[in-house]
Amino acid sequence: MIPGKIGLAVGIVGSVAFIRWATLGGGTLGLAFGLLLSAVLLMWVGYMLPRARMILVSVGFFTLMSGIFASYSNWLPQVRGEVPKAEAAGTSKKAEDMTAQELADKGEMIIFGEMGTLHGQGKGQCPLCHGFKKGDVSERAPNLAGIPQRAAERIKDARYSKPDSIQTEAFSGSGRATTAFEYIAESHSCPNCFIVAGFGVKGSNDRESPMPAIHKPPIQLTIDELIAVDTWLFVREGEEAPPVADLRAAYEKFIPAADRAEPAKEAAAPAGGPGPVIATGADTPDQIIAKMACGACHTIPTTGNKFGAIGPVLIEKTSAAKRIASAEYKARVKAGKAHATTPKEYIIESIMNPSAFIVPAFVNKGNPDVSMMPPDFAKKFTYEAVEKMADFLLSIDESAAAKDGIKVDKDGRKAS
Ligand code: HEC
Numbered sequence: 136m137i138p139g140k141i142g143l144a145v146g147i148v149g150s151v152a153f154i155r156w157a158t159l160g161g162g163t164l165g166l167a168f169g170l171l172l173s174a175v176l177l178m179w180v181g182y183m184l185p186r187a188r189m190i191l192v193s194v195g196f197f198t199l200m201s202g203i204f205a206s207y208s209n210w211l212p213q214v215r216g217e218v219p220k221a222e223a224a225g226t227s228k229k230a231e232d233m234t235a236q237e238l239a240d241k242g243e244m245i246i247f248g249e250m251g252t253l254h255g256q257g258k259g260q261c262p263l264c265h266g267f268k269k270g271d272v273s274e275r276a277p278n279l280a281g282i283p284q285r286a287a288e289r290i291k292d293a294r295y296s297k298p299d300s301i302q303t304e305a306f307s308g309s310g311r312a313t314t315a316f317e318y319i320a321e322s323h324s325c326p327n328c329f330i331v332a333g334f335g336v337k338g339s340n341d342r343e344s345p346m347p348a349i350h351k352p353p354i355q356l357t358i359d360e361l362i363a364v365d366t367w368l369f370v371r372e373g374e375e376a377p378p379v380a381d382l383r384a385a386y387e388k389f390i391p392a393a394d395r396a397e398p399a400k401e402a403a404a405p406a407g408g409p410g411p412v413i414a415t416g417a418d419t420p421d422q423i424i425a426k427m428a429c430g431a432c433h434t435i436p437t438t439g440n441k442f443g444a445i446g447p448v449l450i451e452k453t454s455a456a457k458r459i460a461s462a463e464y465k466a467r468v469k470a471g472k473a474h475a476t477t478p479k480e481y482i483i484e485s486i487m488n489p490s491a492f493i494v495p496a497f498v499n500k501g502n503p504d505v506s507m508m509p510p511d512f513a514k515k516f517t518y519e520a521v522e523k524m525a526d527f528l529l530s531i532d533e534s535a536a537a538k539d540g541i542k543v544d545k546d547g548r549k550a551s
């Protein structure tokens with residue numbers, strides 16, 4: 136009986152160790168192996184120990200089934216295989232040297248920063264404004280599901296052939312889009328060339344687009360990156376992507392040579408998604424603004440960010456103190472949601488916890504409790520960086536805006 140007891144102990148310790156090993160480092164395949172081996176061990180020990188046979192054989196059988204399930208699910212074809220990150224980023228390869236699928240994967244990484252989820256946010260920043268899943272309510276910008284088909288319709292729109300927006304050609308003499316993929320390229324490089332009805336800058340009568348030109352700072356994708364994004368827009372609909380040469384020609388039609396982002400910049404900030412894009416104390420305020428794309432939503436006097444219109448013009452030397460003194464802010468303090476007592480604290484709170492208080496004119500009607508500011512800056516700013524940003528924004532007032540030719544209405548909006 137003694138050897139039997141030792142066998143039992145060894146069996147139990149062995150099984151536990153196997154499962155532990157497998158779950159820690161072995162991945163699902165390791166887990167499957169661990170379970171199968173444990174099952175064999177348990178049944179063998181059960182065979183040696185008549186008194187514990189029933190229980191050990193049942194537990195062994197259960198473990199065996201789990202092992203079979205684990206290995207079965209491991210061998211199932213994966214819906215979406217792990218794409219090697221470096222390859223998806225494919226930064227060094229020219230679009231011409233990549234397959235349509237490689238380009239589409241790269242495009243997906245640029246948009247979302249991760250594969251197969253339609254979540255997250257890559258360097259392209261598109262999900263800041265756009266929904267991508269059919270049925271997603273995307274009230275700040277059109278849902279991009281079905282865009283290849285819709286693009287072909289857009290160019291037949293009467294508003295497209297008789298544009299009256301603030302800019303009607305990407306650059307003087309560029310001409311306008313004549314195909315669906317040209318329409319998409321034009322949307323990216325000249326958002327003002329056509330404004331989807333209802334999505335223009337508020338008060339502009341759909342004559343001005345809130346979308347930033349994607350080839351320009353702060354987003355500044357290269358033509359190769361834009362080709363990847365467009366390829367994904369087609370491939371994910373099950374459509375054949377236009378040939379790379381045609382896509383490149385479309386971008387060269389709309390982006391003058393002097394405005395094309397250098398591929399070197401692409402290498403410096405690989406398409407590998409947001410990764411840990413962190414603003415640190417080593418960055419200047421301009422670098423922080425560029426990294427975090429504040430200019431996609433905010434006009435920021437003195438910095439050259441003149442087009443953001445989703446959030447208030449950032450003239451915090453003028454605004455921050457007024458906000459804290461407002462009845463609306465005091466109500467949020469009373470409710471325990473907002474906590475700033477100084478202008479600097481107000482700015483830090485606006486960045487780190489944007490929904491603490493929402494500037495009244497910018498309340499999103501569909502979702503009044505949630506700010507349209509990205510909610511995750513708290514994870515992307517070091518303390519030093521947010522302090523630096525707050526000090527910098529506190530140096531900008533109404534007169535700095537006036538000097539830049541930027542008018543601000545009483546609500547903090549850019550007045551056009
Ligand atoms: C700051 C918000 C914002 C960001 C960021 C943004 N867009 Fe847009 N986009 C808009 C808005 C608003 C419109 C509709 C107005 C217009 O037509 O310009 C639009 C229009 C478009 C259209 C035309 C849609 C249609 O139905 O005709 C395309 C295509 C597009 N965006 C693609 C992109 C891609 C790709 C990215 C990322 C690389 C991106 N956008 C980033 C706001 C944004």
Ligand code: HEC
Binds near residue numbers: 427486492494506
């Ligand atoms: C996706 C659009 C978006 C981006 C990107 C964005 N903001 Fe905002 N921001 C808003 C909106 C909308 C508001 C107004 C609603 C609110 O108060 O939360 C706002 C409010 C603010 C306020 C309060 C302004 C005031 O006058 O009371 C500050 C400060 C601010 N943002 C700073 C920043 C900084 C700094 C960045 C970049 C690190 C940034 N925002 C990026 C949309 C954005």
